[in-house]
Amino acid sequence: MISLIIKTKKYLKGINTRILKNQIFAGVVFVFSFITISPIVLIIYKLISKGYKQINLAFFTEIAPDTYEAMIALGNNKIIPGGILNGITGTLLMVALASIIAIPIGLLIGIFLYENNKKKYANIVRDITDIIQGVPSIVLGLIAYFWVVKGITHGFSALAGSFALGVMMLPLIIRSTEETLKMIPETIKEAGLALGVPYHKIILRVLIPTGFSGLLTGILLAISRIIGETAPLMLTALGSMGVNYNIEKPTSAVPLLIWEFYNDPNMVDLIWSSSLILMIFVLILNLISKHIIAKKNN
Amino acid sequence: MSELIKYIEDPILDIKNLSVSYNRDKYAVENVNVGIKKNRITAIMGPSGCGKSTLLRAINRMHALYPTIETKGQISLNGQDTSTMSDIILRRKIGMVFQRPNPFPTMSIYDNVIAGYKLNGIRIKKSERDEIVEKSLQDVTLWDEVKDSLTKKGSFLSGGQQQRLCIARALAFRPDIVLLDEPTSALDPIATKKIEELLIELKEKYTIIMVTHNMAQASRISDYSMFMYIGKLIEYGKTKNLFINPVNKKTEEYLTGKFS
Amino acid sequence: MLNSEKNTKILLFLASLTIVLMASGMVLTLINGSIPIFKEFGINFIFSTKWNPTEGKEAYGALPFIAGTIITSIIAILICFPLAFSTSLFIGEYYRGKKLAKIVGTMVDMLAGIPSIVYGLWGFYVLRPLIVDLGFNSQGYGIFTAGIILAIMIIPYATSITTEIIMMVSNDLKEAGYSLGATRKDVILQIIIPNARSGIFSSYILAFGRALGETMAVTMLIGNTNIIPKSIFDTGNTMASVIANQFGEADGLKLSALIAIGLLLFVITGLINGTGKLLIRKLS
Numbered sequence: 001m002i003s004l005i006i007k008t009k010k011y012l013k014g015i016n017t018r019i020l021k022n023q024i025f026a027g028v029v030f031v032f033s034f035i036t037i038s039p040i041v042l043i044i045y046k047l048i049s050k051g052y053k054q055i056n057l058a059f060f061t062e063i064a065p066d067t068y069e070a071m072i073a074l075g076n077n078k079i080i081p082g083g084i085l086n087g088i089t090g091t092l093l094m095v096a097l098a099s100i101i102a103i104p105i106g107l108l109i110g111i112f113l114y115e116n117n118k119k120k121y122a123n124i125v126r127d128i129t130d131i132i133q134g135v136p137s138i139v140l141g142l143i144a145y146f147w148v149v150k151g152i153t154h155g156f157s158a159l160a161g162s163f164a165l166g167v168m169m170l171p172l173i174i175r176s177t178e179e180t181l182k183m184i185p186e187t188i189k190e191a192g193l194a195l196g197v198p199y200h201k202i203i204l205r206v207l208i209p210t211g212f213s214g215l216l217t218g219i220l221l222a223i224s225r226i227i228g229e230t231a232p233l234m235l236t237a238l239g240s241m242g243v244n245y246n247i248e249k250p251t252s253a254v255p256l257l258i259w260e261f262y263n264d265p266n267m268v269d270l271i272w273s274s275s276l277i278l279m280i281f282v283l284i285l286n287l288i289s290k291h292i293i294a295k296k297n298n
Numbered sequence: 299m300s301e302l303i304k305y306i307e308d309p310i311l312d313i314k315n316l317s318v319s320y321n322r323d324k325y326a327v328e329n330v331n332v333g334i335k336k337n338r339i340t341a342i343m344g345p346s347g348c349g350k351s352t353l354l355r356a357i358n359r360m361h362a363l364y365p366t367i368e369t370k371g372q373i374s375l376n377g378q379d380t381s382t383m384s385d386i387i388l389r390r391k392i393g394m395v396f397q398r399p400n401p402f403p404t405m406s407i408y409d410n411v412i413a414g415y416k417l418n419g420i421r422i423k424k425s426e427r428d429e430i431v432e433k434s435l436q437d438v439t440l441w442d443e444v445k446d447s448l449t450k451k452g453s454f455l456s457g458g459q460q461q462r463l464c465i466a467r468a469l470a471f472r473p474d475i476v477l478l479d480e481p482t483s484a485l486d487p488i489a490t491k492k493i494e495e496l497l498i499e500l501k502e503k504y505t506i507i508m509v510t511h512n513m514a515q516a517s518r519i520s521d522y523s524m525f526m527y528i529g530k531l532i533e534y535g536k537t538k539n540l541f542i543n544p545v546n547k548k549t550e551e552y553l554t555g556k557f558s
Numbered sequence: 559m560l561n562s563e564k565n566t567k568i569l570l571f572l573a574s575l576t577i578v579l580m581a582s583g584m585v586l587t588l589i590n591g592s593i594p595i596f597k598e599f600g601i602n603f604i605f606s607t608k609w610n611p612t613e614g615k616e617a618y619g620a621l622p623f624i625a626g627t628i629i630t631s632i633i634a635i636l637i638c639f640p641l642a643f644s645t646s647l648f649i650g651e652y653y654r655g656k657k658l659a660k661i662v663g664t665m666v667d668m669l670a671g672i673p674s675i676v677y678g679l680w681g682f683y684v685l686r687p688l689i690v691d692l693g694f695n696s697q698g699y700g701i702f703t704a705g706i707i708l709a710i711m712i713i714p715y716a717t718s719i720t721t722e723i724i725m726m727v728s729n730d731l732k733e734a735g736y737s738l739g740a741t742r743k744d745v746i747l748q749i750i751i752p753n754a755r756s757g758i759f760s761s762y763i764l765a766f767g768r769a770l771g772e773t774m775a776v777t778m779l780i781g782n783t784n785i786i787p788k789s790i791f792d793t794g795n796t797m798a799s800v801i802a803n804q805f806g807e808a809d810g811l812k813l814s815a816l817i818a819i820g821l822l823l824f825v826i827t828g829l830i831n832g833t834g835k836l837l838i839r840k841l842s
Contacts, residue, residue, distance in 0.1 A: 015386055018419065022741035029652060032644030036717075037665040039710050043672060043680050108573035115570065125574045127835075128581045134831035135584070135824060136771025138798045142820045143584050146591065170577070199563040228673025231773035231802050255675050262679065262778075275676045282671045363736060386739040394737035400730040404752040417740035417748050467738070 047276040054273035059083035063242055064257055070266040080267065084274050087257035089243045090158065094233075094253060095223055097162035102169035103219060109170075110177025111203060126178075133171035140164045141232030149236055158244065158251035161237030165229065169222040176218025180211040213296040217289045224285035228278055230255035254278050309333030310505050311357065311475060316371035318352050318361060326352040328529040330371075334475075334522075339497060339506040341520035341537065343513060345557055349529040350509045354477050357507070358392040359385055375474065386418065393468030397480040399460035401452040401467070408448040411435060411466050434466040437503075438496055458489025462496065469504070476500070478508040482515070494519050513553060517541050525549045588824060591817030598811065603818060609784040611812055618815035620822060625786045626701065626794035627823070630776060631769040633705030633790070634712055635762060641709070642716035642765075643758075647746060650721040663721070670714035678778035681707040686779065695791045699781035702790050707779055708769045716765040719838075723757030724750050760837035767830040771823065773798040797823045 058081070065073075065082035073080045109125065116122040141164050148160035188210060192202040208215065233239075238250040239260060258274045261267040311334040318327040327349040334340050342350040352361075361367040362385060373380045380388055401410045411431045415422060422430075431448070435441040440462045444455070452463055461481060468476055478497075482490040497506055498519055510516050516523050516537060523537040525546070533540060533549040544550040551557060595603055595618060606619025645666060653659040685706060686698030694702065727750045735745040751758070781793025782803060797819045808816055 014419075015384055018386065018741055018744075019384065022743045025743040025746075026652065029644040029647050032641050033648040033662060036641045036645045036713055037662060037669075039680075040665050040668045040672070042684070043676065046680060046684060047676070105573055105576055108570055109577055112570035112574045122574075125577060128577055130831070130835055131828055132577070132581055132584075134767055134771075134827055136773065136798055136827060138771070138773045138801050139584075139588075139820045139824050142591075142801065142817060143587055146587050147583075167580070174577075200566040203566070224671060228675065230673070230675045231798070234802055235805055255673060258675055258679070259774075262675075262682075271679055275679060278673060279676065282673070283668075286668075286671055358737060360733065360737065363733070385736075386741065389737055389739040394734075396730060396734065396737075398730055400728075400734045402731060402734070402749065402753075404755075413735075414738035417735055417738055417744045419744070464734070467734075471738070 044279070047272055047279060050269075051272035051274075051276035054079060054270060055276070059273060059277075060088065061085055064252070064260070064270075065267070066241070067264050067266050070264070070270075074266060074269075080270055084254060084257050084270075084277065086240060086243045086252040087254040087274070088277075089245070090237065090240070090251040090253040090256070091227060093245060093247070093251060094158055094162045094165055094237065095227060097158065097247065098165035098169055098226060099219070099223065101162060101166035102173055102222070106170050106173030107177055107208075107215070110174045111181065111207070113174065113178045114181040129171045129174050132167065133175075137164070137168060137229055138231040138235070140167050141235035143167070144232060144236045153248045155248070156236060156238035156250040157248045158237055159247040161233045161251060161253065162247070164232035164236050165226040168226050168229065168232070172222040172225060173218055176221070177211075177215055180214030180218065181207055183214065184210050213292045217292050220285050220289045220292075224282045224289075227281055227285070228255055230259055234259070254281075306333040306335050308336075310336040310376060311507075312374040312377075313357075314372045314374075316353070316356060316369070316373065318349070318356050318370075319368050320366065325529050327356065330526075330531045332524060332531060332534055334505060334507060336505050337501055337503075338521040339501050339508060339519055340522040340524065341516035342507065342509045342524045342526060343511070343516050343552070344524075344526035344532075345552065346511065347528075348526040350524075350526050351479055352529075353526065354479055354507065354509050355394075357475070357477055358389050358394055360394070390414070390418075390471045391473050392475045392477060393471060393473040395461070395464050395468050395476065395478045395481050398484050399457055399464050401455075401460050401463050403451065403453060405451070406449045407444050407452050407455075407463060410452055410463055411470055413467055414471050430470055434470045435463075437469055437500065438462040438466045439492070440466060456489065457485050458492055461485060461489070461493060465493075465496070465500075469500075473504065475505045475507060478506065480509050480511060483511065490515075525552060527552070585824075588817060588821040591814055592821045594811060594814035595818045603815070604822070607784075607786060616811050618812065620797070620815070620819050622784045622786050623795055623797040623800050623819055624822065624826075626780065627770055627796040627798070627826075629787060629794070630701050630704045630708055630780065630796060631766055633701060634708035634769045635766050637706060637709035638713050638716055638765060639762065642713045643720060645713070645717045646720040646724060649717070650725045651746060651750070652742075654725065666714050666717050669710065672711075674711070674772060674774035675778075677707050677711055678775040681775060681779045697781070699779060700791050700793045701780060701787050704776045704780040704796075707775045708772055711772060711775060712765040712769050715768050716761050719761035719764065720754075720758050723754045723761065723841075726757075727753045756837055757841050760834045760841075763830060763834035763837065767827050767834060770827050770830065771798055772796075773802050777802055 060083055062081070062083040063086040064084060065080055069082065070080045109129070113122050113126055144160045144164035144167070148163045149156055153159055184207060188206060189202060192206045197206070233253050233256050237253060237256065239252045239256045240250045244251045254274060254277065258271050258278070261270040261274065313330055313332045316327060316330045317325055319325045330353060342353060344350050355361055356369055357373060359380070361369055375391060402413055405413060408431055409416060411434050412427055432441060435444065440459060443459065452460060455463060482493050485493070494515065497508070500506060508520065520537045522535065523540045524531055525533045525540065527548050533544060533546045540549065541553060544553060599606065599618070603618065604620050604624070606617070607621045608617040608619045609622070610617045645662065649659040649663050681703065685703060689695055689698040689703050731749055731753065732745050735749045740748070776796050777799035780795060780799060782795050782799065783793045784795055785792070787794040801816050801820055804812070805816060
């Protein structure tokens, strides 16, 4: 015991080292956290600083220039003419179509999982949902290629792109629906049942309205997830020079345009403004979702 | 109230004008002055919300973990102002046992007992370690029950055994003072009795300060008792005197069960 | 009334079937498309490093892509770990509950919202020249560059789960540690981490799974050479990226090779994600 007291006394001198180590550790955590968040600042800065010049009304209302127009403009030191209208319309078209595919089915499956919570089959369905959520988007593009491009539209098409995007949205909507419904207090559902309200009406008139903000948020977040996807569209929608509303034909999308601009030395400058627009869309969707959640919590 | 402090000569722990507030205006503990006698059990009693746990936790500066809590006043241990000691040293001299037994689930029983050394990075020879573990477990009468399972994790122990393990853990540093925050409120009556007997034995070597919401417990085992009400120290004295002849009306009301 | 309840139940059940059928269909389609290449080369396809599209001498092998995928993802996790873990400690421990933690948390979430192609652009125009300037590689492409971008992309996934897990460690245990004289660092390293071990581990497995499937950012930075990288600054290729790049004109045997690579990617990510999710489920 006495030797221990002596050792502890010796160690009292080491206290300062320990306090120092503690502070260094905290410092490292702080620095690393700072490094972690810096890319978001740097990236947004880059997009804004390089992209704002190209943005004007024409950017939204005109289709993408071809490579010659761009070359001429560059030669004359002018802003490249044209815009990303074909990309915007294509994205809107495919997102809308993907939503039509994914939202109804996603809601139904989410409700199914909520109603059948602990059952074995429901757990399998949930696991499968997780598996699909984890499938890389390029593989989903391959699937859409075979099922839609080859099987339905016999050629690259907006429908194929929408399908790939829809499959990506599906697990997100299923999960958020189930989570939202789970958060609704049992008593609200029981109140409806006690009044003799039929099952499907409880879903339509009680559960969905009560959970509306959560469901909507899930949908908006799913959309913000797919709006920037490029890889699956490369195998399905392919892209197009002009505005296209025919779902059986190839269509452009903002990310696809960005990819085309990137690969064309004459149009490279357009990548920043297009990316900026894309990011703004994503940001708006996220902000709206956060706003909805905040409103609900008040 | 204040008369009694003169009766405690050379208090091992001297608390002067201690106030603790959780936010600007509300004081959880207000202007407490008390001296704690060495090698005795001092109980802190009072209705819920009276500040007894807050007072206890101020002694080993647990409030420092929560920056919104403000502490004022002075605490002296063996004559030395504790504010001159680092948290690390202070907490080795003043150990704490919590209301819910909280042995570290990822450590074996052996490692739990010397967890203090391990966490502090103090390296000691195996023989010394073994000695500390055995002595500490013997002190809490747990040695015979667990000596063959020292390498197992403590989850198979009963609540009472786990709490005794936590006491052993606190004793491993041979602290001057052991603080116990309602140590038996989560335990069954048999385990409670064992720990009460243990504390009576331990006071020969340690000074014990114990928060309890159970007056009967205070009267059973404590030598001195504090009665607190809404953050203030209402009465303090030898337990026998306090219970038989409370000076303050509030104390009397509490002891006779008018409120709890 | 009974009827409508029954009908609703049937409708919900049918909806659930769609996803089961879809998943099965996906697997079948991938297997079906892979048959030609496996028929031709057998299991060697997985271990071969050939990639020769010339007619008459066609030979394909998936090994360089498998290697590239795994190596870049490992580099990504190694870089991601200290950064994401520090951020989790920042949000979940040091500044827990404070506004600063919320702000940092939101900024980390924003990292998840940036599309892959934008990361690729930033990596190409900002990171790549930096790598060139630092003299690591003459062109700036390679598995290291791709690894860095992947690390940034998976940080939000690793951070969010880890933060949740470390916040679940009971306050009792932490206070017990402090009452024994431990410093914050001690409590983190010796109490929080051991008690959150499996949760932390699974969050990085899931982040790893995410990295495996990334396409655009990687394909823009990795150099797209069909070799197995030997040093950290070599170029290479990944499964996702070769599919995206070579799909354009592919048909016949080449197409089958790409589909087979897709199948392998599907299986590998499925296994990794499955393991991660299983570990997390074990905790709850």
